[in-house]
Amino acid sequence: MSNFYVKVVVLASNGRLPGGDGLAAFTITEVAVTLTVATLVIIYFSRLVKNFIIKTKPPPLPPGPPGLPILGHLLFIKPDFLQYVTKQSKIHGPIIKLQLGRKVYVIISSPSIAKQILKDHDAIFANRDVPAAAVTGTYGGLDILWRPNGPGLHKLRKLVVREIMSKEGLDACYEFRRREIRHTVKNILGKIGLPINLSEQIFLTMLSVTISMLWGGSLNGEEAKLGLEFKDRVEVFVGLFGEPNVSDIFPVLKPLDLQGIESKTKKHMSWFYGFFESVIEQRTKLGEGPKMAGSKDFLQQLLELNQRGDAKTSISIKEIKALLLDMIIGSTDTTSTTMEWAMTELLRHPNKLRRVTEELDAIIGDQTSVEESHLPRLAYLEAVLKETFRIHPPAPLLFPHMSSETTIVAGYTIPKNSNIFFNVWAIQRDAEFWEDPLRFEPERFLKDTEKRNYTGNCFHFFPFGSGRRICVGIPLAEKIMMQILATLLHCFEWELPNGRKPDVKEKLQLVLSKAEPLVVVPIINCDGALDVKNGKADVGVICRDCTGMVLDGATERVIADEAEVVEAMTVTKGVEFAVKNIWENVLLETDSLIVFSKIKKKMILIESGN
Numbered sequence: 077m078s079n080f081y082v083k084v085v086v087l088a089s090n091g092r093l094p095g096g097d098g099l100a101a102f103t104i105t106e107v108a109v110t111l112t113v114a115t116l117v118i119i120y121f122s123r124l125v126k127n128f129i130i131k132t133k134p135p136p137l138p139p140g141p142p143g144l145p146i147l148g149h150l151l152f153i154k155p156d157f158l159q160y161v162t163k164q165s166k167i168h169g170p171i172i173k174l175q176l177g178r179k180v181y182v183i184i185s186s187p188s189i190a191k192q193i194l195k196d197h198d199a200i201f202a203n204r205d206v207p208a209a210a211v212t213g214t215y216g217g218l219d220i221l222w223r224p225n226g227p228g229l230h231k232l233r234k235l236v237v238r239e240i241m242s243k244e245g246l247d248a249c250y251e252f253r254r255r256e257i258r259h260t261v262k263n264i265l266g267k268i269g270l271p272i273n274l275s276e277q278i279f280l281t282m283l284s285v286t287i288s289m290l291w292g293g294s295l296n297g298e299e300a301k302l303g304l305e306f307k308d309r310v311e312v313f314v315g316l317f318g319e320p321n322v323s324d325i326f327p328v329l330k331p332l333d334l335q336g337i338e339s340k341t342k343k344h345m346s347w348f349y350g351f352f353e354s355v356i357e358q359r360t361k362l363g364e365g366p367k368m369a370g371s372k373d374f375l376q377q378l379l380e381l382n383q384r385g386d387a388k389t390s391i392s393i394k395e396i397k398a399l400l401l402d403m404i405i406g407s408t409d410t411t412s413t414t415m416e417w418a419m420t421e422l423l424r425h426p427n428k429l430r431r432v433t434e435e436l437d438a439i440i441g442d443q444t445s446v447e448e449s450h451l452p453r454l455a456y457l458e459a460v461l462k463e464t465f466r467i468h469p470p471a472p473l474l475f476p477h478m479s480s481e482t483t484i485v486a487g488y489t490i491p492k493n494s495n496i497f498f499n500v501w502a503i504q505r506d507a508e509f510w511e512d513p514l515r516f517e518p519e520r521f522l523k524d525t526e527k528r529n530y531t532g533n534c535f536h537f538f539p540f541g542s543g544r545r546i547c548v549g550i551p552l553a554e555k556i557m558m559q560i561l562a563t564l565l566h567c568f569e570w571e572l573p574n575g576r577k578p579d580v581k582e583k584l585q586l587v588l589s590k591a592e593p594l595v596v597v598p599i600i601n602c603d604g605a606l607d608v609k610n611g612k613a614d615v616g617v618i619c620r621d622c623t624g625m626v627l628d629g630a631t632e633r634v635i636a637d638e639a640e641v642v643e644a645m646t647v648t649k650g651v652e653f654a655v656k657n658i659w660e661n662v663l664l665e666t667d668s669l670i671v672f673s674k675i676k677k678k679m680i681l682i683e684s685g686n
């Protein structure tokens with residue numbers, strides 16, 4: 077018997093020696109074994125429980141910079157939120173967390189994590205945290221942008237995608253788009269040689285295009301002032317949505333509206349909605365608006381749905397107004413900013429600009445205007461637009477998505493109701509995927525075109541978002557931007573005032589625009605200038621690109637565009653014109669109808685007065 081065994085037996089038998097009581101010795105052995113087994117079982121189970129606890133403990137929140145008590149990172153996000161989050165992501169990794177008050181903000185700057193959220197967990201992350209300004213500005217989120225994910229959102233998205241953005245919908249209102257682009261050309265022709273704010277010009281074109289598609293209206297002529305007012309108000313309105321609002325961060329302060337954001341939003345909202353109400357009232361009084369190839373404009377369709385009274389498809393007047401505002405805001409700032417950046421980059425890279433104009437000359441040739449049918453063949457221009465989206469995405473962080481459940485992503489816990497930003501600006505400039513990412517190189521989109529598209533499947537390049545909140549306006553955006561850019565570049569040459577180089581400083585409001593608007597000088601892109609003398613004073617008719625514009629030679633102001641040539645010549649009836657074609661020396665009488673073609677570089681006489 078070992079010493080140890082003797083000791084245990086003696087202790088267990090209260091000092092009595094074994095042998096006298098065999099039963100006691102047996103019990104002690106049994107107790108020892110039982111104790112050992114119990115200890116082992118306890119150890120085993122405690123390990124099991126520990127493992128279970130470790131396994132079921134939620135992963136940590138994403139890392140991030142330390143914040144201040146109560147305020148969190150509120151004081152750090154200004155003046156440049158995009159630069160701040162990009163810098164913090166470089167330090168803390170591709171998924172980071174910031175806190176404003178009690179609200180959690182998660183910023184993603186990795187394609188694979190973006191894919192997990194926007195594809196694998198799309199339904200969970202398809203909500204929005206509606207800021208107080210948007211609640212006020214959209215009747216509590218009745219539009220598409222701020223609407224919670226659900227049947228109401230699907231109904232509105234389907235309506236826009238099927239009725240406006242479908243091929244048939246867009247074809248049906250092509251004439252309106254064409255008309256507005258020609259008005260823009262005419263406007264610019266009146267400003268040849270003068271500096272113009274291109275951003276403003278393009279914004280007005282886009283606004284006119286959108287309004288004409290929505291209800292057949294136009295902002296040209298007398299209404300141009302209205303266009304500028306729209307522009308100012310859209311800018312302010314959008315700025316109010318983007319402004320960090322203490323009412324959102326600390327909801328108890330909401331009734332105080334400390335920054336006055338809600339009251340300002342209300343003021344602008346009443347202006348927009350008042351405008352829409354007058355359009356709707358007019359439509360209801362006068363009946364259907366202008367028809368486009370037998371189809372109805374969007375407003376007409378909405379009003380008919382409003383009359384239907386069927387809960388599944390019916391739409392209220394408030395929804396109609398909120399939707400119209402969405403379409404106008406969604407389509408103007410984003411597209412005009414993109415075109416402004418595209419022009420800026422082309423002016424900075426004359427060799428790329430040359431390649432665009434060569435392509436335009438080859439495809440459009442001597443035809444008088446850029447038509448939508450030309451667009452699919454303008455591969456290089458399309459690459460220029462994509463490269464512009466890559467380097468200057470108008471929505472560099474997309475629009476924030478909100479999680480409707482606590483979810484684990486990339487090994488971190490994203491709490492319910494967090495706001496998720498996707499830093500497409502950083503992802504699309506990431507040297508791991510894009511060679512020489514800061515260089516403007518449209519050629520990279522000429523290879524691998526299928527892979528490098530923005531339909532939401534490539535998470536290295538997704539300027540329109542992805543998943544169920546992807547932008548509804550892509551088909552319109554791509555058509556209209558291609559056509560406007562092609563027209564501007566085919567019809568005019570562009571210079572910077574005083575030979576300056578355009579700068580690329582950015583400014584983030586809701587869209588990432590140029591800090592300073594692009595001011596450029598349009599010059600005549602045609603050698604075929606014609607002089608007209610009436611014997612008393614110089615009067616000019618100058619051949620202008622594509623459009624057959626008639627201009628006053630002294631002031632270089634437009635007298636008429638092609639459609640109005642007849643009228644212009646009637647106005648000048650009785651005045652003797654001697655029109656000298658620099659190639660053919662043609663003399664015309666006043667009553668002649670003339671159009672000019674740029675490419676043929678000659679004046680075409682289509683009808684003689686006598």
Ligand code: HEM
Pocket residue numbers: 220221222233402403404406407408410411414469470471474475476539540541542544545546547548549550552553
């Ligand atoms: C350069 C052109 C455009 C760009 C870059 C752009 C970009 C975007 C982005 C990034 C989003 C948010 C996606 C997300 O939340 O993940 C969005 C949403 C939206 N866009 Fe666009 N957009 C453009 C043009 C347009 C046009 C032309 C329209 C309409 C006429 C439009 C209407 C909308 C609407 C209504 C939404 C909200 C969708 C939703 O929340 O479900 N956009 N857009």
